[in-house]
Amino acid sequence: MDPDICRWILEFLLRSSIPDSIVKKIMKALPLSNINSRLRKTIVLRDMQSEVATTSLTENLLVCLEVIEEINRLDGIAISAAMKEAYCAVAVECTVKYLDACPDKNTCGLFDDAVNRIWRGRVRQMMEAVASGKKIDLFTAELIGWKDVIESARWDREVCERLTNMNTRQNAFNKVRVYLKETWASMGPAFLEQAAILSEDKGWGNSWGDKMGDIRGELADCIPNGGCDNGVSESVLVSDQMNRCKGRLHYSTNMTEKGLVVFDGNALYTAATCMEKTLVAGGNQVFEQLGKRAVSSVGGSQALGGIDLPRRINKEIEKVKLPLEHNHGAPRIRRGVNISDAEEAKSSTVCSKDHNASNIQVDKLRKSLISSSLELRALVKDPLPDALHRSDIVRSELASKGVNHEPSFENQSAVVDVPEQNTCRSMVLYQPIDILKKQYSANCSNVQRPSLMERNSTACTYEWDDSFIDVPGRSPKKRRRKGRWGSEEEDALRAGVKKFGKGNWKSILRFYSEIFTKTGRTEVDLKDKWRNLTR
DNA sequence: GTAGGGTTAATA
């Protein structure tokens, strides 16, 4: 798919309320080259929004804000007061929260570690950078003031108590939400939404809505046993979101609705297909207007990466029209692999109403894919897509930097009631910005955070290749070895059980994510370790 | 998501 189309789709999805799990899949599959600063910022903001939505506050937010500051500086955008306040409030909360869990506030290793990471790490590096003449807008007098207070809490019990009694958590949430609201507003709608609004202004019809309803119904009907693996619900969700934008666009072509059906849980394919068909639906008029609107609204092609948009759009039209009209054509990309027309034909029938027939074809195709996969493994040392590669590489490079976090929506209230920590919603890892961090977070602290693009925690291995396909004659899957538990981890686990109670492993994992993500612990690991500790 | 039984690797 064309990189510009990818960007438009990704920006739109990031701005939507599509679950992070789907965005995660899409980001894994999309070729994320040529990311412009607007998309970078959108990714980071979504990351922050996700974290706040699950009422979790981690040092990931500090990294995000630092990344955005860098983006803004390069783009010549001033740092707002809300952003500075948000950064300071999060830094305070990410430190003070450890006081709450410390049995002995004056000898708490977790609090000390947080002070070292945040105030003696990030903030001090800022101080040094400013002293050397570098402009860092996040470094404020308020931050310096808090640094002194936090440092004094290490030896002054009174300060310590005062900090513990402050609602730094609520304050941080409010400040971050204010900042997010302000920033989303300043960025305006997603490019595709702008285009949709434009098409509505032009009166290009509204028949799409009815048609989309039919298609969604067909999607639901044609999925045997609730779906092709787990893809259908995702496809419908994506379709719903795309419909927000597409509903305003004119629909007039002979779409092959079956082509909309997700194959094997690949939400990207659905998103891409929906978007292609939508964009094609309006024909040249829409594309031309898209181009004009984009170029005129940003004062030239610069903001779109310097592309000749109308020319690019026409190219896309030709590329997409062909397969639509002839029901075959240019190869599409699924899971980062080009698929042939024959496979396309197969997959297009996967979800037909003839479930038995489609299942047979699914089985055939799966066998074919497994066979291909094995062949590829034999031929290629590491078959992971580039995105995963980059993510893994960056993650290892960030082993001494890093972060944590969770998911979200725009347009949340700026000031909200924050639930008690032990009633937090379950954390959903959503970590999309590894690549961006590599570029923008040279001064991160030493906490690692799993990536959005990271492989499933139960599938990733530390000492050997993962092999999820059983192969006769091949040695059985080895066990992961994450290593023995350190005293820091044990302390965090004990403090977590004291704070959240036994059994709330997910909450404990989230609360001490700075510690547990370094070693890649899961909630099951925490449970098992607690069992060992209490035996 | 969690609990608990079972398995495996590391260690004494």
Next chain:
DNA sequence: TATTAACCCTAC
């Protein structure tokens, strides 16, 4: 070789 810690699997 026995014990223990870490990990896996499955049911709920």
